[in-house]
Amino acid sequence: MTSAAADAASADAATGDRHPLIRAVDVAITHEGSTTPTPAGATFDLVRGEVTLLLGPSGSGKSTLALALNGLIPQAIPAEITGSVRVAGQDAATTPVARLSADVAMVFQDPDAQLVTGTLFDEVAFGPENLRLPVDVVLARTEDALRRVGLWERRSHNPDRLSGGGRQRLAIACALAMGSPLLVLDEPTANLDPAGIEEVYATLTDVVAAGDRAILLIEHNLDAAVGFTDRVVVLGHDGRTVADGSVDDVLRARADELHAMGVWLPVSALAALRLREAGWALDPLPLTPAELHAALEAAPAPLAVAEHPPAAQHPQAAEHPPVAPHPPGVRRPVVLEARGLTASRGRSEILHGIDLAVHAGEFVAIVGANGAGKTTLLQALAGVIPVPRGRVRIGGPDSGVDPARTDLRALSRRIGFVFQNPEHQFIAHTVFDELAHGLRLQRLPETEVRERAEAVLERFGLADKADVHPFLLSGGQKRRLSVGTALVAGAPILALDEPTFGQDRARAEELLALLQQLNADGTTILVVTHDMQLVTEHAHRTILVGEGRIVADAATADVFADEAQVRQAGLRLPPLRTALHGLSRHPELATIARVADLPGRVEPHPAQHGARA
Amino acid sequence: MTVAIDPYAETRASGRFLAALNPLAKIAAPLPAILVLVLVRDLGTPLAFLALSYLLLLLGAPLTRGLALLLTVAIPVAVVALGLGMSLWTDPQLVDDTAPLVSLGAWTWYSGAVWMGLATGLRLGAIVSLALLAGVATTGPDLVRSLVQQLRVPYRIGYTALAAFRFVPRFGHELDVIRQAHRVRGSHGGRGPFAAVARWWGYVVPLLAGAIRHAERVALAMDSRAFGAHPDRTERHLVPWRARDTVFAVLFWLVSAGILIVCSPF
Numbered sequence: 048m049t050s051a052a053a054d055a056a057s058a059d060a061a062t063g064d065r066h067p068l069i070r071a072v073d074v075a076i077t078h079e080g081s082t083t084p085t086p087a088g089a090t091f092d093l094v095r096g097e098v099t100l101l102l103g104p105s106g107s108g109k110s111t112l113a114l115a116l117n118g119l120i121p122q123a124i125p126a127e128i129t130g131s132v133r134v135a136g137q138d139a140a141t142t143p144v145a146r147l148s149a150d151v152a153m154v155f156q157d158p159d160a161q162l163v164t165g166t167l168f169d170e171v172a173f174g175p176e177n178l179r180l181p182v183d184v185v186l187a188r189t190e191d192a193l194r195r196v197g198l199w200e201r202r203s204h205n206p207d208r209l210s211g212g213g214r215q216r217l218a219i220a221c222a223l224a225m226g227s228p229l230l231v232l233d234e235p236t237a238n239l240d241p242a243g244i245e246e247v248y249a250t251l252t253d254v255v256a257a258g259d260r261a262i263l264l265i266e267h268n269l270d271a272a273v274g275f276t277d278r279v280v281v282l283g284h285d286g287r288t289v290a291d292g293s294v295d296d297v298l299r300a301r302a303d304e305l306h307a308m309g310v311w312l313p314v315s316a317l318a319a320l321r322l323r324e325a326g327w328a329l330d331p332l333p334l335t336p337a338e339l340h341a342a343l344e345a346a347p348a349p350l351a352v353a354e355h356p357p358a359a360q361h362p363q364a365a366e367h368p369p370v371a372p373h374p375p376g377v378r379r380p381v382v383l384e385a386r387g388l389t390a391s392r393g394r395s396e397i398l399h400g401i402d403l404a405v406h407a408g409e410f411v412a413i414v415g416a417n418g419a420g421k422t423t424l425l426q427a428l429a430g431v432i433p434v435p436r437g438r439v440r441i442g443g444p445d446s447g448v449d450p451a452r453t454d455l456r457a458l459s460r461r462i463g464f465v466f467q468n469p470e471h472q473f474i475a476h477t478v479f480d481e482l483a484h485g486l487r488l489q490r491l492p493e494t495e496v497r498e499r500a501e502a503v504l505e506r507f508g509l510a511d512k513a514d515v516h517p518f519l520l521s522g523g524q525k526r527r528l529s530v531g532t533a534l535v536a537g538a539p540i541l542a543l544d545e546p547t548f549g550q551d552r553a554r555a556e557e558l559l560a561l562l563q564q565l566n567a568d569g570t571t572i573l574v575v576t577h578d579m580q581l582v583t584e585h586a587h588r589t590i591l592v593g594e595g596r597i598v599a600d601a602a603t604a605d606v607f608a609d610e611a612q613v614r615q616a617g618l619r620l621p622p623l624r625t626a627l628h629g630l631s632r633h634p635e636l637a638t639i640a641r642v643a644d645l646p647g648r649v650e651p652h653p654a655q656h657g658a659r660a
Numbered sequence: 661m662t663v664a665i666d667p668y669a670e671t672r673a674s675g676r677f678l679a680a681l682n683p684l685a686k687i688a689a690p691l692p693a694i695l696v697l698v699l700v701r702d703l704g705t706p707l708a709f710l711a712l713s714y715l716l717l718l719l720g721a722p723l724t725r726g727l728a729l730l731l732t733v734a735i736p737v738a739v740v741a742l743g744l745g746m747s748l749w750t751d752p753q754l755v756d757d758t759a760p761l762v763s764l765g766a767w768t769w770y771s772g773a774v775w776m777g778l779a780t781g782l783r784l785g786a787i788v789s790l791a792l793l794a795g796v797a798t799t800g801p802d803l804v805r806s807l808v809q810q811l812r813v814p815y816r817i818g819y820t821a822l823a824a825f826r827f828v829p830r831f832g833h834e835l836d837v838i839r840q841a842h843r844v845r846g847s848h849g850g851r852g853p854f855a856a857v858a859r860w861w862g863y864v865v866p867l868l869a870g871a872i873r874h875a876e877r878v879a880l881a882m883d884s885r886a887f888g889a890h891p892d893r894t895e896r897h898l899v900p901w902r903a904r905d906t907v908f909a910v911l912f913w914l915v916s917a918g919i920l921i922v923c924s925p926f
Contacts, residue, residue: 114880117884119880119883119884123879123880123883124880143889144883144884145883145886145887145888145889145890146886146889148883148884148885148886148889149886151884152884152885153880153881153884155877155880155881157877159826159830159874160874160877160878160881161877161878161881162823162826162878163819163822163823163826163878163881163882163887164801164822164823165799165800165801165822169801172896173885173887174885174886175894176893176894176895176896177885177886177887177888177889177890177893177894178886178889178890178894179889179890179892179893179894180894181894182894182896185894185896186896207829221885225885225886431840431844432840455843455844455846456846459846464844466837466840466841466844467837468837468866468870470866470869470870471834471837471838471841471842471866472841472842472844472845473865473866474842474845474862484845484846485845485846488846518865518866518869532845
């Protein structure tokens with residue numbers, strides 16, 4: 048036992064009845080093959096009934112720390128761990144995971160990877176059965192857990208029939224049924240669509256309200272989470288605890304400092320920080336959309352803003368081209384056009400009569416509920432799935448081609464397609480060959496192939512990885528390579544299918560920064576996504592798809608101005624729109640959808656707004 | 661998309677007697693007959709076993725549309741098609757003492773060849789329908805439970821196998837996406853069997869990478885829910901071996917022996 052652990056044990060004895068559920072003292076974890084520990088010195092207690100948010104910049108080791116709380120690290124995933132994690136007095140590194148599961152229950156990011164059995168009821172009963180509880184206790188716990196997440200009526204269904212949000216609620220029920228006083232949730236909404244996120248948060252709010260469980264939450268979707276959080280623990284860049292205290296003491300009082308560190312903050316807080324700089328008196332700092340709304344209704348506009356009419360604000364935003372919306376007056380050439388486009392899968396028609404035109408240099412988001420046909424639309428436009436002749440024109444009305452009559456080789460010079468999982472599209476054995484493949488298909492001379500492939504390697508920061516197998520790259524490098532392979536043949540249009548789905552926030556931002564850069568350099572970008580804040584922050588234009596038709600197609604801010612339509616399409620307003628929507632005291636703010644459009648100083652941020660760098 | 665088989669689905673109309681038997685009884689009972697059928701060459705034995713299994717299926721299994729189609733269309737068609745096909749393959753010298761049916765130049769189709777082909781078709785049909793006895797009224801979880809409860813298979817193996825069933829549709833979908841992605845990359849690689857092998861090999865790496873990652877995540881999730889904490893686990897559903905299971909198995913063996921004595925295929 049280390050001396051720190053011994054101290055912790057004696058401290059436990061001293062505190063007596065207020066025995067912490069978790070006592071982490073100076074925890075440092077070094078993964079196999081890594082030299083620096085992340086986290087490097089995390090210290091905190093978790094006590095009964097409290098909801099704690101674990102924050103930290105990307106790479107500070109939040110998820111790693113979560114896995115150490117029930118002993119999965121180092122028992123299931125080998126890693127070197129120093130310091131001590133004590134779970135109700137037991138050493139987490141040596142007490143079997145299965146024993147600790149009675150004290151700590153986990154909910155992971157991917158709902159599909161947490162399913163074992165064939166019905167909801169069996170699934171929830173699985174944990175208590177493993178604990179060898181008597182049958183009547185298993186039944187009682189299972190019923191209670193399913194009722195608490197609102198899935199009791201569906202207990203005999205196969206979990207496959209649930210939506211993503213439903214399956215994540217099921218995972219929460221499974222964790223509740225373990226009877227453990229602590230629930231650890233690691234990015235539980237990262238794989239969900241907006242309706243699913245709302246569902247999970249409604250469930251979590253109920254669980255918190257019951258007050259019988261402590262919760263440790265790692266989450267990027269903070270606007271929803273912060274409302275029921277009691278405490279915030281922040282890990283710094285070096286993976287050490289830098290703040291530990293109440294929401295007021297940490298998030299409200301030290302928001303500037305955390306923001307500068309690259310810690311995710313609620314979008315509402317970011318907006319408020321920006322407004323403060325513009326002279327607004329927003330004190331205390333609002334953290335949720337509702338708080339921001341109320342604070343703005345209560346606050347007078349600062350003089351500086353009142354002197355300039357809102358119209359004068361827009362040119363200011365336009366000084367920053369990467370995030371500025373397209374100037375509406377400028378007509379750019381059409382580079383992609385669909386007229387009466389239909390597409391089918393099997394016997395059922397998925398798209399019905401789609402008309403749209405994409406102009407050069409646009410950043411277009413295609414959004415819609417699950418099954419609305421947005422991926423099919425993107426694939427039909429890019430020639431990935433067969434479409435009827437004469438419906439799609441890629442590359443403008445005169446010089447363009449019809450994907451139904453063009454072979455893939457010629458098409459890859461016109462439009463590049465990036466699949467959701469970059470690994471799916473890798474076909475060569477080295478990074479260089481991966482890029483060269485597309486060029487060799489064009490039958491280019493080998494010297495030119497080498498030259499152009501190397502230029503792309505350089506541009507995407509992969510020059511030192513040329514001889515590495517694509518599967519051995521890091522997640523972010525794989526994503527960059529997949530974008531590189533789509534563009535290497537010279538395509539001026541890039542189509543991406545859910546590129547941020549299932550990724551943590553940091554990696555999603557890294558990709559968005561890359562796309563923003565490409566877009567600024569003239570690449571037209573089409574992206575299918577569930578992430579509404581991403582859409583509002585980056586896309587000039589949003590196409591809202593519902594039941595195989597275009598429901599709305601306009602500038603992003605205009606699409607999100609119609610809340611009823613957005614909700615009807617199975618989507619939700621992003622947090623900032625929720626906060627500003629219907630603001631009666633400051634109508635000039637009511638239509639703003641992006642933090643960058645708010646009055647205030649533009650401050651490029653290393654991690655969160657790297658896109659603007 | 662093909663119809664996914666749901667190994668967890670509860671069979672409806674479970675009041676019928678096959679559903680009420682222990683899964684192991686339904687495997688043990690027809691097993692000797694299946695082994696014997698691999699060896700027999702005559703026509704009567706497979707026909708008798710085919711009749712026996714049809715009788716039991718019709719009386720004892722929940723008669724779904726799928727099963728009805730299987731029994732009335734798929735198996736008979738397969739038996740006849742296989743029988744005729746095999747008869748064309750049969751070595752004519754073995755059967756040149758039987759009546760010729762068709763002569764085309766030097767080649768003659770003998771009636772003996774048809775009988776031999778049909779015997780083969782019937783054997784396969786009988787084996788399939790005997791296997792159906794074990795399959796149609798058994799759910800995956802029940803089979804796992806009885807393996808754990810009666811055969812003392814460690815539950816960690818049984819339930820892990822059950823969790824692995826969940827992987828199948830997921831990988832099917834993933835394979836579709838990978839093929840689509842490779843097609844878009846233009847990695848068709850040409851026609852012919854060698855190109856096809858190379859193409860499929862290209863699918864294996866991403867599929868395996870995804871599979872391993874998924875399996876690791878599932879394993880972590882199962883560990884966090886106390887899987888394997890104790891040498892055994894609570895069983896809410898007991899799948900007992902009752903007297904009727906013994907009766908069913910022994911009766912089935914006796915009838916099998918009777919058929920073999922009457923038909924004496926050896």
